[in-house]
Amino acid sequence: MAKENLNDLTAFVAVARAKSFTRAAAQLGVSQSALSQTIRELEARLGVQLISRTTRSVAATESGERLLITVAPRLEEIEAELSALRASQDKPAGTIRITTPGHAADSILLPKLARVLPDYPDLKVDITTDYTMVDIVEQRFDAGVRIGDQIAKDMIALRIGPDLPVAVVGSPAYFERHAPPRAPGDLVNHTCINFRMPTYGQLHVWEFSKGKRKLNVRVEGQVSVNSPPQQIEAALKGLGLAYLLKDGVQEHIDQGGLRSVLADWCPTLTGYHLYYPSRRQSPAFALLVDTLRYKK
Incomplete structure (x- = not known):
């Protein structure tokens, strides 16, 4: 049976169960004449009479009863699945995949998600930490x-x-071995921990600003790494100066494991942003956006 004839089978089931064209037409929201025509066309395609009609009664024939027993449960299963699918679109469910730097995952994503996910057991968030510029x-x-x-x-x-x-x-x-730098130019006399950009493989240029002055400094050192946690560990072990997000090292500064220098030259970067390609949003993604949205 072609998919487009499922409506005809639904019409047949309604008539056979109601034992009335009038009642079945009311249930389906169609006219009695249109419903009668649908059943006649279905019978013609199958080459068998499905409904016995008299002036006093409407009932399924033997062939009609056989079709009713076979088809009705399957139509109900289809409708149940379609209803479940429609319902799933009305509530947050499914898996959302996000690529993010580890610092953003630890400081923003996980704390905010921890307040929301317990209320939505059908929603999953798959977080991949990566420092490259990923084509999402x-x-x-x-x-x-x-x-x-x-x-x-x-x-x-x-x-x-x-x-x-x-x-x-x-x-x-x-700093027991080296005097603290007083200006970015002093870094040429210091050992620095270079950060190798994961996307392009180039060493990160340290950027500084003070008032209207802006300086870019290419630093030298014995160690290069490709992730901020390694930079922090190298700095803690005294291998050189590191250029990092202050939020990621504040705890070490407070505890005395690291010391901040050139504070009056260090810039402030634009904060983390969630980015995605389309304005069409599922309920799950809309919930994620609302959860992560920055509120001052």
Whole structure:
């Protein structure tokens, strides 16, 4: 039976169960004459009479009873599945895949999700920590998180966190061997921990600003790493100065494991943003957006 004839089978089931064209037509919201024509056309296609009609009664024939017993449960199963599908679109469910730097995952995503996910057991969030500039469409991510000025212009971007001050830090052991720098130019005399950009493989240029003055400094050192946690660990071990988000090292500064220098030259970066390619949102994604949205 062709898919387009499912409506005809539904009409037949309604007539056979109601034993009345009048009542079945009312249930289906069609005219009695249109319903009668539908049944006649169905019978013609099948080559068998399904409904016995008299002036006093309407009833399924033997063939009609056989079809009713076979088809009615299957139609009910189809309708139940379609109803469940429609219901799933009205509540947050499914899996959302996000690529994000580890710092954003720890400081923003996980704390905010912890307040919401327990209320939505059918919603899952798959977080991949990555420091490369991922093509979320090609890699089949639903969204990504990056610092605001790193996001492609064709993406929808939503701020999810405050601006991020930068800090240059070193350990007390390092400063026992080296005088603290007083200006960015002094860094040429210091050992620094380079950060190798994961996307392009180039070493990160340290950016500084003070008033209207802006300086970019290419630093030198014995160690290069490709993730901020390694930078922090290297700095704690006295291997050199590191250029990091201050929020990520504040605890070490407070505990005395690291010391901040060049504070008056360190810039503030645009905060983390959630980015995604389309304005069409499922209930699950809409909930995620509302949960992560930055509120001052």
